[in-house]
Amino acid sequence: MNTYINRGDWIVKNSNEVYDNAWITVRHYEVTTPGGTAGIYGEVDFKNLAIGIIPIDTEGYTWRVGQFRFPLNAYSWEIPEGGGPLGINPLESAKRELQEEVGYAADEWTEFLQMDLSNSVSNERAVVFLAESLTFLGTSHEDTENLRLERLHFSTLYNQVLNGSIRDSISVAAVLKLATIRPDFLEIKK
Numbered sequence: 001m002n003t004y005i006n007r008g009d010w011i012v013k014n015s016n017e018v019y020d021n022a023w024i025t026v027r028h029y030e031v032t033t034p035g036g037t038a039g040i041y042g043e044v045d046f047k048n049l050a051i052g053i054i055p056i057d058t059e060g061y062t063w064r065v066g067q068f069r070f071p072l073n074a075y076s077w078e079i080p081e082g083g084g085p086l087g088i089n090p091l092e093s094a095k096r097e098l099q100e101e102v103g104y105a106a107d108e109w110t111e112f113l114q115m116d117l118s119n120s121v122s123n124e125r126a127v128v129f130l131a132e133s134l135t136f137l138g139t140s141h142e143d144t145e146n147l148r149l150e151r152l153h154f155s156t157l158y159n160q161v162l163n164g165s166i167r168d169s170i171s172v173a174a175v176l177k178l179a180t181i182r183p184d185f186l187e188i189k190k
Contacts, residue, residue, distance in 0.1 A: 009034040010041070023047055023083070042121060048083030050117060050126035051093045052170040054154075054178055055080065055104055057134050060189050062157055063102045064166070066148035077150075077160070078168040079128075079175070090127040098131055101147060103139040106131035113177050117169060128174040130182075154178075154185040 005012045011032040019026040025045040033039045056062050062079075069076045080101045084093025091109055098104055113128040141147055154175075160166045161175045179186055 004032075044122040044124070046122060046124040048085055049090055049093065050115075050124055050170060051082050051084045051090060051097050052113075052126060052128035052174050053080045053094050053098045053102075053131050054128070054174055055098060055102060055106060055131040055134055056154060056185060057132075060154050060185055060187065061151050062154050064150050064152060064157060064160075064171075065101055066150065067145060076168055077166050077171075079157075079171045081168075081170055084127075091129065094127075094129045094131070099137055100140050100142065101145075102149060103136055104131070104134045105137050107133035107135070112181060113174055115170065115173055126170050128170060128177075130178060153188060155188060158186060 012029050013032065014030040015027055017025055018028050024047060027043045027045060029041040029043065031039050031041050054062055064077045065080050066075060066077045068074070080098055082093070082097035082101065084090055084097075091111070094109065095105070098106060108131070110130040110132075111127060112130055113126075115126040115128075117124040117126055139147075139149075157166070158175055158179050161172050166172060166175070
């Protein structure tokens with residue numbers, strides 16, 4: 001007798017792992033769909049939490065990080081981002097990423113966004129923080145990163161999101177939400 005597992009209104013008849021590395025596991029499922037038909041489903045299981053940070057200095061400036069993104073085969077400008085191991089406090093991962101990528105530590109941290117990323121094929125989640133009261137320590141980029149940093153006013157970053165020159169999903173969502181909850185960051189201080 002077969003034992004089937006329900007996932008909501010899907011029935012999983014069989015599953016197997018088809019790929020695994022340090023960051024992801026890919027699984028193939030044979031299922032019965034919510035409509036009652038036989039089907040298949042592929043799922044990417046992420047082993048890290050996606051972490052995003054918008055650091056804002058006392059003048060309203062922030063940083064964007066440029067890098068080539070292998071899956072897109074394209075260059076991308078983004079807020080500082082990285083991965084944090086599951087089971088580790090996301091704030092600790094955010095602190096590490098901010099220092100590694102931009103070279104700063106922050107005394108004030110505010111979590112302001114959680115997201116499910118590409119939830120039709122993956123379980124990847126993101127947490128985004130605002131970092132303030134910044135102190136420069138120096139960067140320590142990873143071997144897999146060839147990063148370019150640019151300091152710009154938050155209002156400029158916001159306009160780059162609006163005009164489509166920044167397309168990274170975490171960056172877009174984070175900048176739009178932060179502009180909504182902290183519109184004072186859009187003002188240029190004199």
